[in-house]
Amino acid sequence: MELKSVKPCGQCTPWRSLGRARQHRAVATTALRPLRMRRAERPFRPSRPWLVIGSAGYAKARGRQARHCRVPAEMTEDEEATDAVDDTGGGEVQDGRRSYETCVGSYAWLYDKQGYDWTELAGRREKGPKTSVALIIGYLGHHFAGLQQPWIASENFVRAVETELELALLKAGAMIPENFGNLCRLRWSRVGRTDGGVSAACNVVTGRLIVGKEEGALDALVERIRSFLPPDVELHGAAAVSKRYNARWEGARRDYRFLLPSFCVVPTLAKVRQWLAENRPLESPTGFDVEDLREIEKELGLRQVRISDDQLQRFREAFCSFEGTHYFGNFANKKLDPMGPQGFRHLRRVACGEPFVDNFGREWLPLEISGDSFLTHQIRKMVATAALVAQGIVSMEFIQAAMHRRIYVKTQRFPPVGLMFQRPFFSPKTPQRAGVEAALQSEDVSDRIAAMKARLEEAILKEADERRSAVKWLACVAHFEPEDMESEVLKEFRELKSTMDRQIRGRRAASTQVVCIRAGEGSDLWLGRHFQSR
Known part of the structure; x- marks a missing residue:
């Protein structure tokens, strides 16, 4: 869409009311997407050709930074149709509609590759009015490649949690066959995007689904979706939300739980390194199977390891x-x-609970992590770094260096088996958030979430006994990482701290010198918040 001329819309801030810096920023802006605005009290006809629009809601979501755009004066029919399409992210615009490629993690991609007519699976074929719905789900993530459908170009089918959920929505009649293959067509959003192998007792996804206007239609849809879901995925409940509701931005807090074996905290890495040097000096632990890991666990007695009070205190301080x-x-x-x-x-909140022993004889440490948002692999790397500090491989100063923005550190990552997304929290400041939070706190959904937590914890302990992923992590760290992992990092960190201290002392000395000169001249001085007149 080319911009040749601009006409006022009556909802804009005049150009001349902006400061010089904001005018330059508006001219340099290349975004052509108009944003929704509050209507101005007095419409204004500017003499300048450009107008600036600022969206309060969008600016708040982007850290309260104002965003500007240009408003075209004349739009063709194709441009008007394009502008009317909902912005769900991704996809190209063709004939006034957005076209989305089929995801590798959708059964539509697999069925098309196999030549199977999947339209026969659809619960309905005709279009219907859509309603924005928040689905409260729980799943065992050991057999999935994460929650989100993958976008990577691959020749192999990748199964995610949303893969099974999308197929259940198609069979339940919540979507038409034309929208099958890419959840972006349903304005899809998720409050927590878990990695592959990570489970969730409670997670919330939203989309525009065909529900129906009759009374009890949403409850009936929930029952139909449950009947088509696999045993590893459960639907706890649903709640109606507004059209522009986005689960990612509306979530106020996320709570996670991590089960960590005690032998990863107790100093056992030196024993594993010695065992590998004596028995498998030329083999890489990445190729070890379950029998090799069982041999390491049995000979080193990792299952019988118990953590002491001093070791537990050291790990808690680091974590x-x-x-x-x-x-x-x-x-x-x-x-x-x-x-x-x-x-x-x-x-x-970051806390470590009291250790407990499971039915297989292993001791575990329950970890609780609560935050506004998380980066990909952040929790697993935090747990691995704190475990290495407790083992004495790295010091507490290494964590300080790793959390400094000017220091680049390669941190270890723990396997995802013990990580579980407990539940999200939504602030009840708006009716949309209050509706989802009320559904999460209802008696039926709360009982389902509690039962799912117990089921997931039992599955995590069983999966850890079958795969021995924690033992493999210890072997990989002992094989690939040097004994002195932190020397270069700490050297760089200390030099940086020394340089910053010298700069601070130099600035203070310069400030003191200026104050002395001004005081000698008899000028008035500002001392903090107080004004001293001479």
């Missing part, structure tokens, strides 16, 4: 140091811009 607002760019799955805000996260 709880992540609480608060810090830079977690070194705990993400990829390198982030150290000067950007993406790497900063706020953790409300």
Whole structure:
């Protein structure tokens, strides 16, 4: 869409009312997407050709930074149709409609590859009025490649939790066959995007579904969807939300629970390194099967390891140091811009409970993590780093260096088997949030979530006994990582601290010198909040 001329719309801020810096920013803006605005009290006809629109809601979602765009004066029919299409992210516009590619993680991609006519599975074929619905789900993630349908280009079918949920929606008649294959066509959003192998007792996804206007239609839809879901995925309930509801931005808090074996905290890494040097000096632990891991666990007696009070206190001190607002760019799955805000996260609560012994004879540490949002692999890397501190491989200063934005550190990542997403929390400030939070706190949904938590914890302990993933993690760390992992990192961190201290002392000395000169001249001084007149 080309912009040749602009006409006032009566809902805009005049150009001349902006400051010089904001005018330059508006001219340099290349975004052509108009944003919805509050109607101005007095319409204004500017003499300038450009108008600036600021969206209060969009700016608030983007950190209260104003966003501007240009309004075209004349739009063709195709442009009007394009502008009317809902922005769900992704997809190209063709004939006034957005076209989406079929996801590799959708059964539509698999059925098309096999030549199967999947339209016969649809519960309905005709269109119907859509309603924005929040689905409260729980799932055992050991056999899935995460919650979200993958977008990667692959020749193999990738099964995610949303893969099974999308197929159940098609069979239940909540969507038409034309929308099958890509959940973006339903304005899909999720409050917590879990990785592959991570389970969830409660998660919330939203989309525009065909429900019906009769009384009790939503409850009937929930029962139909449940009948088509596999045993590893459960639907706890549903709630109607507004059309523009986005589960990701409406979520106020996320709570996670991690079950960590005690032998990963007790100093056992040196024994594993010695065993590998004596028995498997030339083999890589990445190729070890379950029998090899059972042999390591049996010979080193890892199942009988019990943590002492001093070791538990050391681990708690290291793990709880992540609480608060810090830079977690070194705990993400990829390198982030150290000067950007993406790497900063706020953790409300980080705690380690009392150890317990399961039916297989292993001791576990229950970890509780609560935060506003998390980066990909952040919790698993936090747990691995705190475990290495407790084992004495790295020091507490290593964690401080890893949370500094000017230091780049490669941190270890723990397997996802023990991680569980407990539930999200929604602030009841708006009716939309209050509706979802009320559904989560209802008696039926709360009982289902509690039962799902118990089921997932039992499945996690059983899966850990069958796969021995924690033993494999210890073997990989002992094989690939050097004994002195932190020397170069701490050297760089200390040099940076020394440089910053010198800069601070230099600034203070310069400020003191300026104050002395001004005082000698008899000028008035500002001392903090107080004004001293001479």
